[in-house]
Amino acid sequence: xxxxxxxxxxxxxxxxIYGLVAAGFVLIVKATDVFNFAQxxxxxxxxxxxxxxxxxxxxxxxxxxxxxxxxxYVFGAAIEHFPLRPMIGEPLYAMILVTLAVGLCMRGALTxxxxxxxxxxxxxxxxxxxxxxxxxxILSQQHIYGFCIAIAVVLILSAFFKFTKAGLAMRIVAEDxxxxxxxxxxxxxxxxxxxxMSAMLAAIGGVLLGSMNxxxxxxxxxxxxxxxxxxxxxxxxxxxxxxxxLMIGLLEGLSTGYIGxxxxxxLAYIVMIIVIIFFPHGFFGLETIERx
Amino acid sequence: MPLPSGIYNTTYKKDMxxxxxxDHWAWLIGFLAAMCLLPLFASRAQxxxxxxxxxxxxxxxxxxxxTGYCGQVSIGHSAFMAVGAYTSAALCNELGFxxxxxxxxxxxxxxxxxxxxxxxxxxIKGFYLAITTLGAQFIIIYVIMHLPSITGGVRSLDVPxxxxxxxxxxxxxSYYYLAxxxxxxxxxxxxxxxRTGVGRAWVAVRDNDLAAEGMGISLFYYKLLAFFxxxxxxxxAGSMYAHYLQTISIEYxxxxxxxxxxxxxxxxxxxxxxxxxxxxxFIMVLREAIVKVAPIITTAVPALGVEFGxxxxxxxxxxxxxxxxxxxxxxxAHRWEVIKTKFRLYPFPY
Numbered sequence: 131x132x133x134x135x136x137x138x139x140x141x142x143x144x145x146x147i148y149g150l151v152a153a154g155f156v157l158i159v160k161a162t163d164v165f166n167f168a169q170x171x172x173x174x175x176x177x178x179x180x181x182x183x184x185x186x187x188x189x190x191x192x193x194x195x196x197x198x199x200x201x202x203y204v205f206g207a208a209i210e211h212f213p214l215r216p217m218i219g220e221p222l223y224a225m226i227l228v229t230l231a232v233g234l235c236m237r238g239a240l241t242x243x244x245x246x247x248x249x250x251x252x253x254x255x256x257x258x259x260x261x262x263x264x265x266x267x268i269l270s271q272q273h274i275y276g277f278c279i280a281i282a283v284v285l286i287l288s289a290f291f292k293f294t295k296a297g298l299a300m301r302i303v304a305e306d307x308x309x310x311x312x313x314x315x316x317x318x319x320x321x322x323x324x325x326x327m328s329a330m331l332a333a334i335g336g337v338l339l340g341s342m343n344x345x346x347x348x349x350x351x352x353x354x355x356x357x358x359x360x361x362x363x364x365x366x367x368x369x370x371x372x373x374x375x376l377m378i379g380l381l382e383g384l385s386t387g388y389i390g391x392x393x394x395x396x397l398a399y400i401v402m403i404i405v406i407i408f409f410p411h412g413f414f415g416l417e418t419i420e421r422x
Numbered sequence: 423m424p425l426p427s428g429i430y431n432t433t434y435k436k437d438m439x440x441x442x443x444x445d446h447w448a449w450l451i452g453f454l455a456a457m458c459l460l461p462l463f464a465s466r467a468q469x470x471x472x473x474x475x476x477x478x479x480x481x482x483x484x485x486x487x488x489t490g491y492c493g494q495v496s497i498g499h500s501a502f503m504a505v506g507a508y509t510s511a512a513l514c515n516e517l518g519f520x521x522x523x524x525x526x527x528x529x530x531x532x533x534x535x536x537x538x539x540x541x542x543x544x545x546i547k548g549f550y551l552a553i554t555t556l557g558a559q560f561i562i563i564y565v566i567m568h569l570p571s572i573t574g575g576v577r578s579l580d581v582p583x584x585x586x587x588x589x590x591x592x593x594x595x596s597y598y599y600l601a602x603x604x605x606x607x608x609x610x611x612x613x614x615x616x617r618t619g620v621g622r623a624w625v626a627v628r629d630n631d632l633a634a635e636g637m638g639i640s641l642f643y644y645k646l647l648a649f650f651x652x653x654x655x656x657x658x659a660g661s662m663y664a665h666y667l668q669t670i671s672i673e674y675x676x677x678x679x680x681x682x683x684x685x686x687x688x689x690x691x692x693x694x695x696x697x698x699x700x701x702x703x704f705i706m707v708l709r710e711a712i713v714k715v716a717p718i719i720t721t722a723v724p725a726l727g728v729e730f731g732x733x734x735x736x737x738x739x740x741x742x743x744x745x746x747x748x749x750x751x752x753x754x755a756h757r758w759e760v761i762k763t764k765f766r767l768y769p770f771p772y
């Protein structure tokens with residue numbers, strides 16, 4: 131039982147971060163109907179920038195994280211402005227491919243700047259490392275902090291959507307562009323803010339994951355794990371993304387614990403395929419009625 | 423397509439012909455003859471590239487049917503190629519089949535696996551379906567990795583070269599002719615397939631599947647047919663690739679390759695048979711150019727580091743795909759048509 135709990139809890143803790151990345155993914159889908167395959171690259175970009183600011187520029191942790199968020203905001207807005215704005219209204223596979231191409235470009239640039247395979251580790255660590263012992267369980271403090279930060283960020287995000295004017299504008303753009311424009315909301319600005327916020331979420335996820343395990347380029351494949359999480363929850367629901375992320379994390383914890391390493395990625399996709407066959411819009415997604 | 427003045431379609435047969443005038447035929451025959459004579463002049467390394475281009479063209483023809491014509495995006499096409507490659511390799515190694523039987527069976531296996539992953543397309547579509555095929559990429563490679571007794575697992579697997587009455591296609595020169603013949607055959611098949619009722623039904627499904635269903639097109643049948651034929655061709659391509667290299671491993675069938683296939687389709691122009699060929703040739707030549715140029719830059723400026731070459735390759739490829747998407751979304755095939763029409767009608771504007 132203790133072993134089961136151990137695997138389950140450590141899985142859930144990492145799952146919250148997957149959920150955070152998935153929330154960034156969902157944010158873009160909600161407002162702009164684009165499925166962003168470059169989410170993983172945005173994640174490592176945030177992690178690398180933060181690492182460089184701390185290890186190479188010698189900034190204190192809080193300043194580095196703050197500057198990273200600013201950089202992520204600018205970068206996300208730039209992605210929206212340059213390759214994506216001319217693509218509005220293009221067919222689906224062009225949209226999929228443009229974000230894949232953005233991802234390739236970013237991966238190339240990141241490899242050129244920070245090196246391909248070498249691990250970059252935060253020194254001193256951002257989060258305390260000593261494991262906690264509760265009963266028979268050994269919990270990593272980093273995981274607990276990561277979990278709490280991820281959940282807090284998503285709660286803040288939900289509150290932002292519910293209570294602020296900018297959040298309301300995003301919700302209406304997600305609903306209908308023409309109505310939004312008639313109400314005097316700049317759809318362009320909302321698109322830009324959405325991408326920027328999504329990049330910031332990815333950067334937070336990147337810094338959290340990077341502070342736990344170190345950073346290298348293959349860490350970007352986490353983005354591919356966030357996609358099943360987002361689709362299980364439903365591609366238009368932020369709470370759904372977190373629940374999907376927790377499910378993927380739980381699955382990963384238990385499957386690596388009981389079956390062995392390597393199966394977790396495949397299992398996430400198998401579960402996702404089964405879920406979307408029976409719930410084609412995920413658990414909390416928006417069901418749309420199509421007309422010719 | 424506008425015809426030059428003085429050429430009229432007087433019979434139905436003439437109207438349906440792909441090559442309408444004698445000079446079209448002359449161009450085609452001249453081009454094929456040039457391709458056949460190429461091994462006399464090309465080096466082994468160049469032939470190697472040509473053979474890889476040939477097998478990739480077959481795979482991209484399959485992807486074109488699935489994505490370009492039927493509109494079902496597949497981000498797992500190289501995994502279907504892997505199914506064909508490993509099936510035909512295993513049939514040759516374990517059961518002693520000849521290549522000529524193992525290759526179609528490999529294609530068939532890939533087609534059947536494609537049907538399994540295409541089945542969700544009846545309930546889900548668009549992005550969700552694309553992600554299902556992305557899942558196929560991971561699941562298929564995982565399964566291949568965990569069947570080490572047949573596939574060699576993570577290690578590479580030896581594959582015998584094709585034999586024809588004692589003649590072995592084990593050198594670049596001989597295999598090139600085999601690959602060329604296959605490409606011509608597959609291109610002929612695909613070009614004609616997309617002109618039939620089936621091809622038109624696929625285009626209808628791509629443009630609006632609800633409208634297509636309303637017009638009496640069975641989505642079930644046509645989507646699955648597209649998956650079957652698309653993956654069948656991928657399997658054939660995988661088998662060709664495996665028997666050429668004579669050794670395969672899962673590294674040849676990565677997610678990155680699937681993305682390249684989509685990129686080739688975009689650069690060439692989806693929904694056009696010529697587009698698939700243009701795209702493959704363009705991307706492969708560009709990739710070779712990068713492989714040649716990158717070491718020169720790295721030796722000239724050592725400060726850039728050893729990983730600069732790979733990084734530059736990724737960056738340029740991504741940039742090319744992005745630029746094509748933004749500035750030439752219909753691909754090279756469209757540009758080719760424009761140039762051809764201008765040339766044909768010269769000196770008249772239309």
